[in-house]
Amino acid sequence: MKTISVPDEVINARTIPPGSVIYASGNAATPQLLLAQLARDHSIVDIDLYTVLPLGDRIAELYSAERCRTITHRVIFNSYLTRQAVNSGCAYYHPMHLSEIPKHMFQRIKPNVVLLTVSGPDHGGNYSLGTTVEGVLAAVQYANKHGGVVIAERNAKMPFVLGTTIPEEAIDYLLETDYPLPLSPVHHPDDRARRIGEIIAALYIHDGRGEEPGSTLQYGIGEVPEAVTDAIIRKGVGDLAIHTELLADAMQNLIKRGVVTNRWKPHFTFAVSSIFLSESQAGYDWLHFNSSVQSRPSDYTNSVFKISELPRMVAINSAIGVDLHGNIWADS
Template identity: 30%
Template sequence: MSRSPLVVEAADLDLTKWIRSGDRVMWPQGCAEPVTLIENLVRQRAAIGSVRLFLLLSFTELLRPEHADHFDFEGLGGLGTTSRLSRAGVLDPNPMHLSDLCLRLSTGSFPVDVAFVQLAGPDANGEYSPGVDHSYTHDLIAKARVVIAEVNSRAPVTTGVRPIRADELDVVVPSARPLPRMPVMEPDDDDRRLAAHVAGFITDRATIEIGVGTLPSALLPTLSDRCDLGVHTGLISDSVLNLIASGAVTNKYKPVDTGLSTGSAIFGTSPQAVDPRGLDIIMRPSRQVLDLPTLAGIPRFTAINTAVEVDLTGQVNAEYASGRYVGAVGGLVDFMRGAKASPGGRSIIALRSRTPRGTPRLVTRLAGGIVTVARSDVDVVVTEWGAAELAGKSVEDRVSSLIAIAHPDDRDSLMTEWATRPGV
């Protein structure tokens, strides 16, 4: 006989009954953060004792450095507002591929004791939807000792691999509050110049993967004239939703999820207003979205990602800047390798040639020696000054190609630094 979860109002939730000192607690990211549960955890942290929190991307400011009095902060890196924990020196980053993390969650080799999840529903059958984030929600629920669900009446119901049964949950906390919002990121003229160079690599019938930030906002509106595009991506942003709605995306030539756009999470400025069922979107766990044979089997799979900096041989740092972690490995390498293995696929690293403060982002040495992507995995690097196709090129040819797309005021110094580097 199936069991029913305990239903508890937020004001009556006593987490000391469920969380033990030393436990690892984890929850979905971005717009799917279970805000009510996290607020209770913060308030009750002294009574609970020391716990480990494994964090990914956050848009909220619920966790602060002073909460390290009882929390040990772990995570993939300094993603979103999590970066301020890194800046304060209280975040212990784990440089793990997202595919590897999700695989380890599914097998239990990366143990999580308590899962917080935000769900939508229930439906007429008493079942729930993971709402806006299917990345690893099912795996958390399957493997955690305790599952506490914030069932948010404002979370949209999304179509995924399967619904979540009531007997998979230990506690249900009802809520009706707005979902966390992704910050608005408005592109400027340099972003649009960068996007124009990236657009040259996106052909009709290409299937695209793209992250969040100003680049999608600048790039995706320019693709509405393409024919029969496909979407197979981790994060579906407002810009992706708009591209789908434009009619340019048909997913007609995708061999998997034909006719459907594929994603793991929906991150937007009004996530509770999204009805992905009207846009032919299928939500899948990251383990499926990042699967290398699946990606390699999609013709013209085009992965578009950003980075903190790139060195002159093509090594990519997407994690570390100004002495702190500001990003993560995430799914970057998974998508890049899938694109390179795809027939007609392209993998693009796009970045502006300088930071807002004027610091070069094409460099002879990466900050902190952090290499997120090996130079052997890099295909194309794009700045607002042009594109450098690196695959198959020697080191010296790579150097020349990358200097040619650096900021014009940095090119002479880069040539000098390269020529006078130790060992030359």
């Protein structure tokens, strides 16, 4: 692994020639300085860039009309940065089950360049993938196996989230950075959301403190999950579990209060997620070497087989739209 001092040492047309396929981590682990350099260097052309919910205002230029003419954007999960480019036809939208992203990394995406954010190393010399795993681990493994290049930012503000790590030899270049992680503002519930939360808690959230298992929770982001959290606390239940692809502040609150213990999970007693978001740096700091939560790739967190093993699974998400056939979507 070579440590670099500025992004353009490796984010250039020599490292990323025409025909390259890049996979970049997203959410709070979006490698913003690397991607910002990719946006600025107009000698890098005719490449494909795969992303899952990229965040961070530093990379807005990456999705400009001008840059979309030389970069083929393939968006797996939209964010505020990508939505206009997708809707205008400047970028491609690739609907894909989160559980299948790691599989498609080897079968379809096949990246020869991986951009990511890490934290660490720990005493074993391993680096955490931080707040975003989803398909990143598979991307690193594919690039390592097929002679690709792995370029990482080590952001001083990125927590070392336990669970999914990579060895130092899996990283080719490391850039030291220190800038704020993207935040996910808490959506305070209105009266309608609070009523929905009360109904969900009353009907579907089971107390696990007795002889029967408590509910296992999966949350999305929005007013309703926040309202459900408040209703669960008011209901006074305990010994619940968490198995989710996204863990945000509402779930942190349940863990801190001792409502979630993961007592009834069949294999381990910690919360599992593939992506972590917070409304503050304090929320990210709480994740740092915290053994009550661990990260896993999305083919684990979103596997129907793993989910089916868990007691009394309750999935709570907000829909963006519903079509005439009753199909619901939340990621367009």
